[in-house]
Amino acid sequence: MGPDRSALRTDLRPHGALTGRRGKGGPMRHTHSGGGLFPHPENRDMFTELLRQVIDDYYRWHAQCAEAAAPALIDPTHEAVADCPAGPAGDMDAVASLVRELSGRLAHQATPVPSPLYLAHMTPDIPVAASLAYLCAMLYNPNNVTPETAPVTTELEHEVSDDLCRLIGYQLGTGWAHLSSGGSSANFEALWIARNLRSVPSAAEAHPAAADLVADRSPLVLANMPVPQVLDLLAALSARGLLPEVGRLAAEQRREANTSGTLLLAQSAHYTWDRCADLLGLGPADVEKVELTQTHRVDVRALGRRVRALLANRQPILAVVAMCGSSGEGAVDDLDAILQLRADCERRFGASFYVHVDAAFGGYCRSLWLRPDGTMAPFEDRPLDGSGARMKPEVHAAFRALHLADSVTVDPHKSGHSPYPAGGLVFRDRRAVSLVARESMYFGQGNGTRIPFGPHTLEGGRPGAAAAAVWAAHRQIGLHSQGYGRLLGGCVATAQRLHKRFSETGRTGPTATYGVDSEVISCFAPDLNILNLSVGPRESECRRVGGGAFGRLALDSILAEAADEPLTSLYVSGNSFTGRPLPGGVEQVLRLCTMKELGPAALDVVELRLRAAVSRSVAKVGTDGVAARPVSVPASAKEWK
Amino acid sequence: MGPDRSALRTDLRPHGALTGRRGKGGPMRHTHSGGGLFPHPENRDMFTELLRQVIDDYYRWHAQCAEAAAPALIDPTHEAVADCPAGPAGDMDAVASLVRELSGRLAHQATPVPSPLYLAHMTPDIPVAASLAYLCAMLYNPNNVTPETAPVTTELEHEVSDDLCRLIGYQLGTGWAHLSSGGSSANFEALWIARNLRSVPSAAEAHPAAADLVADRSPLVLANMPVPQVLDLLAALSARGLLPEVGRLAAEQRREANTSGTLLLAQSAHYTWDRCADLLGLGPADVEKVELTQTHRVDVRALGRRVRALLANRQPILAVVAMCGSSGEGAVDDLDAILQLRADCERRFGASFYVHVDAAFGGYCRSLWLRPDGTMAPFEDRPLDGSGARMKPEVHAAFRALHLADSVTVDPHKSGHSPYPAGGLVFRDRRAVSLVARESMYFGQGNGTRIPFGPHTLEGGRPGAAAAAVWAAHRQIGLHSQGYGRLLGGCVATAQRLHKRFSETGRTGPTATYGVDSEVISCFAPDLNILNLSVGPRESECRRVGGGAFGRLALDSILAEAADEPLTSLYVSGNSFTGRPLPGGVEQVLRLCTMKELGPAALDVVELRLRAAVSRSVAKVGTDGVAARPVSVPASAKEWK
Structure with a gap:
């Protein structure tokens, strides 16, 4: 690559390496997320600089490709390179405008997967090495159908x-x-x-x-x-x-x-x-x-x-x-x-x-x-x-x-x-x-040593x-x-900690502020890092909405909130137990994919937000009079595990 | 985006816009490829700058995501963000080393798709707007399975x-x-x-x-x-x-x-x-x-x-x-x-x-x-x-x-x-x-207006x-x-021009320098931008290798040359006419995908290189004595079209 490679090396000290480890359940001793693994303000310059080098390599390669035929030119006054359309295609203003629009929309509306409050789907946050490698290789547009193209x-x-x-x-x-x-x-x-x-x-x-x-x-x-x-x-x-x-x-x-x-x-x-x-x-x-x-x-x-x-x-x-x-x-x-x-x-x-x-x-x-x-x-x-x-x-x-x-x-x-x-x-x-x-007719013979x-x-x-x-x-x-x-x-530990919080019936304090006595219960101890939560009113009020419909209502309510405040909202998903309903016929539950580790404070926030959202949904049902067949929601998750 | 956006705008004049149009078959009046459409030295700085802005947006968004839970913290001494593993994962030196290795390998070995001599597969060169848009969106890792994640x-x-x-x-x-x-x-x-x-x-x-x-x-x-x-x-x-x-x-x-x-x-x-x-x-x-x-x-x-x-x-x-x-x-x-x-x-x-x-x-x-x-x-x-x-x-x-x-x-x-x-x-x-x-259980309700x-x-x-x-x-x-x-x-015009060059039997001069009288004939006038070429010795020598095996031999020879000199070699692919062999039983032919427009000089080079490669293959067959069943290769493509 470029001659500045060795100069850059001195800047490549590990940024954001963790300086301490968190004890069991105690407060963290450091203040940032992920060190050099995920994007962090401290590795931004490095990310940008590496990508700049990648682009330099790519442009140099592209220019070499374009000049490929030149040394063999019969008539040097000829031009050996591709001729491409003029007009809007050649307008870099238009390119800049497209890219700005896209970047702006994404930065404001993209699903905030890296957020500690994003617990909805299986989407991971991407380590910087993976992003950079994808970006780098993508520029050369390889297709792994054959080594001939890749x-x-x-x-x-x-x-x-x-x-x-x-x-x-x-x-x-x-x-x-x-x-x-x-x-x-x-x-x-x-x-x-x-x-x-x-x-x-x-x-x-x-x-x-x-x-x-x-x-x-x-x-x-x-x-x-x-x-x-x-x-x-x-x-x-x-x-x-x-x-x-x-x-x-x-x-x-x-x-x-x-x-x-x-x-x-x-x-x-x-x-x-x-x-x-x-x-x-x-x-x-x-x-x-x-x-x-x-x-x-x-x-x-x-x-x-x-x-x-x-x-x-x-x-x-x-x-x-x-x-x-x-x-x-x-x-x-x-x-x-x-x-x-x-x-x-x-x-x-x-x-x-x-x-x-x-x-x-x-x-x-x-x-x-x-x-x-x-x-x-x-x-x-x-x-x-x-x-x-x-x-x-x-x-x-x-x-x-x-x-x-x-x-x-x-x-x-x-x-x-x-x-x-x-x-x-x-x-x-x-x-x-x-x-x-299936053999392809278009590719050359492989070297036979690999599939x-x-x-x-x-x-x-x-x-x-x-x-x-x-x-x-x-x-x-x-x-x-x-x-x-x-x-x-x-990630698994985080699911387990949330399971514990939603298995203890005593821990429902925050919802009281919303005036409705609701309940969020982990359906069973998770094998890995997905948690299912049954939601609904406490036993005293629980003969009003059947089939666990509260799960769907709470999910829609949470998603609606997230649409208004995409960057700072709680995100969860839904699940359906049609094959094996919970006691009381509950089918619709909330589903949390914990694709990241959360510290105790983040767990507090998740719990608080979740109980509040459920409580609001339950209250809304009470107000709107949405009611259906009787349902019995058990008071504790113990019956299910 | 950043406050420097308006400052940048002044730099966003169209770079490399075409300044002239090429007349029919005449020389081109400009000296670069694709203006602002494809990568070109003149749009490199713009590309880099746009990507720098994209990265800034992304890092800002990522930091906002990570801080999402902070305003709701119950105990401000707690840390609400994710805790990730230390060790090799946090080592930005390792990241830089990985990315450099990858970038270096690609810039030296990647298939030179933008080259005018690359006519092998359907791989297009990528316009800068598409590369930038992919890079930009990919950072946010959206999955279009549902608007919830994208x-x-x-x-x-x-x-x-x-x-x-x-x-x-x-x-x-x-x-x-x-x-x-x-x-x-x-x-x-x-x-x-x-x-x-x-x-x-x-x-x-x-x-x-x-x-x-x-x-x-x-x-x-x-x-x-x-x-x-x-x-x-x-x-x-x-x-x-x-x-x-x-x-x-x-x-x-x-x-x-x-x-x-x-x-x-x-x-x-x-x-x-x-x-x-x-x-x-x-x-x-x-x-x-x-x-x-x-x-x-x-x-x-x-x-x-x-x-x-x-x-x-x-x-x-x-x-x-x-x-x-x-x-x-x-x-x-x-x-x-x-x-x-x-x-x-x-x-x-x-x-x-x-x-x-x-x-x-x-x-x-x-x-x-x-x-x-x-x-x-x-x-x-x-x-x-x-x-x-x-x-x-x-x-x-x-x-x-x-x-x-x-x-x-x-x-x-x-x-x-x-x-x-x-x-x-x-x-x-x-x-x-x-x-x-098939309905998914995990996603919320769509808004119903779109599939x-x-x-x-x-x-x-x-x-x-x-x-x-x-x-x-x-x-x-x-x-x-x-x-x-x-x-x-x-692209179609380029295929048509190559077809014309390989339909005129008089245009075989260059191969004479290799001492073997070989022939490259376009099998039929192309409908779009793929050309099939039958290759072999002239009629006088053509009863030595059957079934168009020359096509496979020439392809392997061309690919072998390309492996040695990836950036400046000719690239073509193969095709097989098993369903409808050409006269003489020819099945294996060369295949050219013209995914770019070539000027007359580039066409000269392609023709020269192709005839030389075929001539070498034919000569090699003559030397090595590879021979099989009789075959009759027609003297001109007219019989086939």
């Missing part, structure tokens, strides 16, 4: 692929990961692959030149072959050059059969899973939503009953999808028990099923136990220095089992603190993607800048317990 | 939606568009919707409370109801509250039937269409690839034969997909004739089919004829001032018919000159998306920064003949 950022995506394998616990070189536009797309792709894998053994049996590879398998086992065996079969088919033919046969059989198998997943699954099933052409009868426990995990005993019944009837199981941090509740399904169920089925029936984990939200929390050497620490009540999070043993057990799942969705743009768009899909065994590979992204991903093209941002976030924060672990531990 | 950029996406409707010719308020991660995803969504729409009438007939809505329709018509009638039916079902039930019934029927109907599309369709069919659960027999004309458009007579045969057999047609700028050839299918075919079928059978247009690459070229008032100009041989492009009348006719297609994929990140990721899907009638809407993006898009979450960039590009360049029209007309 030599640098496809390389970074391969590094990120290794990172994500380490995060999940998959073996490097055997596992494989890639980025996607988001969790939805990653889930679509995982289920697409699971569906296609499932149908390969039967198709092999129907092919004369492949039938010997699956000889002596019962129809039940053919329809539900353990995934590693299917992958071995794929390799054998490939060695015989039969993969295209058998793949085609499998597609025909899927079309002719009335089912591709049953998809089993928790009722708490994200709404995108219904979309996914419909997209893939599953019928409604192919999707079974399994009931939930009181803490909104999938009921593994109920799941086991369904799985055994399907296998007893020789039905194919398309896949079991486990949630690792459900979108509504942050609930972590007992993956270890689900995998135990699978092992039992393999022992008892010789039959198995594909396990995909939707850890779009929760996956990065495995870093809470990740040692620097990549191994996972055993369970301890307080696994982390500093954050104060107390993880549940069954959550630890689920994360410990993650490396045995066949694939995992994990989104860097959620808990990975990367900017949008950065979903991710991680495979235990990279051979799984060979089945869906090319274009032919092996559902979307093909993806922005290289996203890979650069994830790469930088992973390196700035660190994929271990002292990096992401500390960051996310703080 | 109040500003969802608003911009609604404006972009109107832009794209105008571009295609759809009626505002009736049509609707949204952005996607790319063309693949947009195509998946379009076909998903087409498949589901197709099955609604039969399901309505099977529902006791809805059957009267489709009374007196024959099975043929039920399976192939004209799309506007299906949309009216949806509205009627919705009015009766029957949409969820009938939708479920339709999904069951789709699963039970052995086909969802036949998908008909050209053999030139992008490889992503095979992926799409497999994803949606179509069987191989459900996809019919229709043969091509000599210029690689779909053969509409052959398509008509297939459509009529299916309807005569009472088979459902899932959809007909027309290409508007095929990925390999830039071929524009005769959409007007396809729509005429549909009208004929409706008249003759009362039966119809869904028409989707994959205009991911070509859609923006409709701007060549767009008047400022949004109307489309009639055909003229030279429709544009300045660019010199001569559009074919049948290409104009296809674009004139675009507004009659049911949906169109059009990617701002291709010819729209926006950065990745920005695909787009445009619907003629917004009611089509109601069928696939919310989250529930009505396949992906749901999408980066708001992409919307900001597309919005800015549209406004900087202008969606009319003098804006995008002029820009893309220049």
Whole structure:
């Protein structure tokens, strides 16, 4: 880069590094947020200076590109560069005006995600390294569909692929990961692959030149072959050059059969899973939503009953999808028990099923136990220095089992603190993607040592800048317990502290000032960093509005307030317990995603604001006479946990 | 923004505005590329300064967010802001080192897309307004899944939606568009919707409370109801509250039937269409690839034969997909004739089919004829001032018919000159998306006047920064003949000029210096701005390598050279004519995407470099003795056009 690089280095002392640590529950000893991790007045100049250098590099490169043809010019009086339209396109005044308008609108109206009062959605604040890396790479507009258009950022995506394998616990070189536009797309792709894998053994049996590879398998086992065996079969088919033919046969059989198998997943699954099933052409009868426990995990005993019944009837199981941090509740399904169920089925029936984990939200929390050497620490009540999070043993057990799942969705743009768009899909065994590979006619030959992204991903093209941002976030924060672990531990601890505040029935003082005796109760102790709060009037007044409608009313009231005062308001979101209503039929609750750690004072403010908003909503209901069917709101959360 | 804003304004005079226009084929009168449209040394300071202001806004906003809770603090000695991990995360030295490494690698190794010698893929150079808008919005990390997380950029996406409707010719308020991660995803969504729409009438007939809505329709018509009638039916079902039930019934029927109907599309369709069919659960027999004309458009007579045969057999047609700028050839299918075919079928059978247009690459070229008032100009041989492009009348006719297609994929990140990721899907009638809407539990109630993006898009979450960039590009360049029209007309004109150079057999002088008499021939006159070149030895030596293997060899040779000298090399891509080999069995050809306008001198250099590279490849084959089956390469391109 420029000659001023060494001069700048002297200015690159750590700005805003934390000078002290907060004791348990005590006041903080420092006065700013995030040191050098997130934007802070002290790192603004550095951010600007780095970006100035990035722009210098970019403009220099651009000029070199434009001059590329010049040395070979036949006639030097000719001009070898592109000719572009004049008129409004060339008007930098117009550009400045557009950019100013946009910047001004964003600075006044953007959702204040970095605010301690923003607890609504899974949007993270972006570390400076990730922002700078995205900005830097985006200028060169790389498309990670092929190294031909993105030599640098496809390389970074391969590094990120290794990172994500380490995060999940998959073996490097055997596992494989890639980025996607988001969790939805990653889930679509995982289920697409699971569906296609499932149908390969039967198709092999129907092919004369492949039938010997699956000889002596019962129809039940053919329809539900353990995934590693299917992958071995794929390799054998490939060695015989039969993969295209058998793949085609499998597609025909899927079309002719009335089912591709049953998809089993928790009722708490994200709404995108219904979309996914419909997209893939599953019928409604192919999707079974399994009931939930009181803490909104999938009921593994109920799941086991369904799985055994399907296998007893020789039905194919398309896949079991486990949630690792459900979108509504942050609930972590007992993956270890689900995998135990699978092992039992393999022992008892010789039959198995594909396990995909939707850890779009929760996956990065495995870093809470990740040692620097990549191994996972055993369970301890307080696994982390500093954050104060107390993880549940069954959550630890689920994360410990993650490396045995066949694939995992994990989104860097959620808990990975990367900017949008950065979903991710991680495979235990990279051979799984060979089945869906589609060759492109437009790209040159790869070097063969790495899986090319274009032919092996559902979307093909993806922005290289996203890979650069994830790469930088992973390196700035660190994929271990002292990096992401500390960051996310703080988020979990914050949810736990809020849970405690909304579990103690004595702590409702502030609402009294609003004259209505309302109640905000945490529905259950959170597995991760999402909290669900039931709201409504106290028992004395609680026979007036039914179905937990207060939740929706309070949410709308809070959102309306935020629209007036975007920068300093409280932000929460809603959730619906349609699958498993709370006692009293409560379905609509408030949902808090704690994507940041809050100190005690901030917790006070959140609690105060929340109780006040709920109290106002309840009072408004009383005034307006909005009333419906009877409801009983329990006096304490103890009944639910 | 800052107090220095007005001071800055005086510096915002247009930089680099074009001072002259180039006459037909003559030398250019100015010496730089793109004026204020693309990066240029003269607009670097402005770019930097605008970005500095953007960063100032962002840091000020971020600080305000962090202080959001402060005024409400109960105990002012408390600290209300987030507490984040110390350690490596806070180390700005590490950040600077990461960013420098990335910037340095990109500036030395990034694909030189702005180079006049870069003619490989559809990657555009990015206008400064689009880069700045992306950078600006990205800092606030908006997710356009809901206005709750992206109040500003969802608003911009609604404006972009109107832009794209105008571009295609759809009626505002009736049509609707949204952005996607790319063309693949947009195509998946379009076909998903087409498949589901197709099955609604039969399901309505099977529902006791809805059957009267489709009374007196024959099975043929039920399976192939004209799309506007299906949309009216949806509205009627919705009015009766029957949409969820009938939708479920339709999904069951789709699963039970052995086909969802036949998908008909050209053999030139992008490889992503095979992926799409497999994803949606179509069987191989459900996809019919229709043969091509000599210029690689779909053969509409052959398509008509297939459509009529299916309807005569009472088979459902899932959809007909027309290409508007095929990925390999830039071929524009005769959409007007396809729509005429549909009208004929409706008249003759009362039966119809869904028409989707994959205009991911070509859609923006409709701007060549767009008047400022949004109307489309009639055909003229030279429709544009300045660019010199001569559009074919049948290409104009296809674009004139675009507004009659049911949906169109059009990617701002291709010819729209926006950065990745920005695909787009445009619907003629917004009611089509109601069928696939999935409500989220987490968001508040919308204001009801606009279609919310989250529930009505396949992906749901999408980066708001992409919307900001597309919005800015549209406004900087202008969606009319003098804006995008002029820009893309220049790209088409460049392809046409190269076609001419490689159609004249006399112009092969430069290769003689390499001692091998080779030939580079344009396969056919391009519809848009992609050129296919057949390469090989002259007739005297042409019985040595078969199947056009020279194309692959020359491509690999050119790519290898580029890897050594990334900034100043020639870049082209490959294409395969497996569906319709050229005379002599030639399948592998070179492919040039001219995403920029080149002046005569740059064209000289491109021609020289290309002929030299091909000559070297041919010579290498001669030396190495790589030989295979006989092949006859015609002496001139005339036989093919």
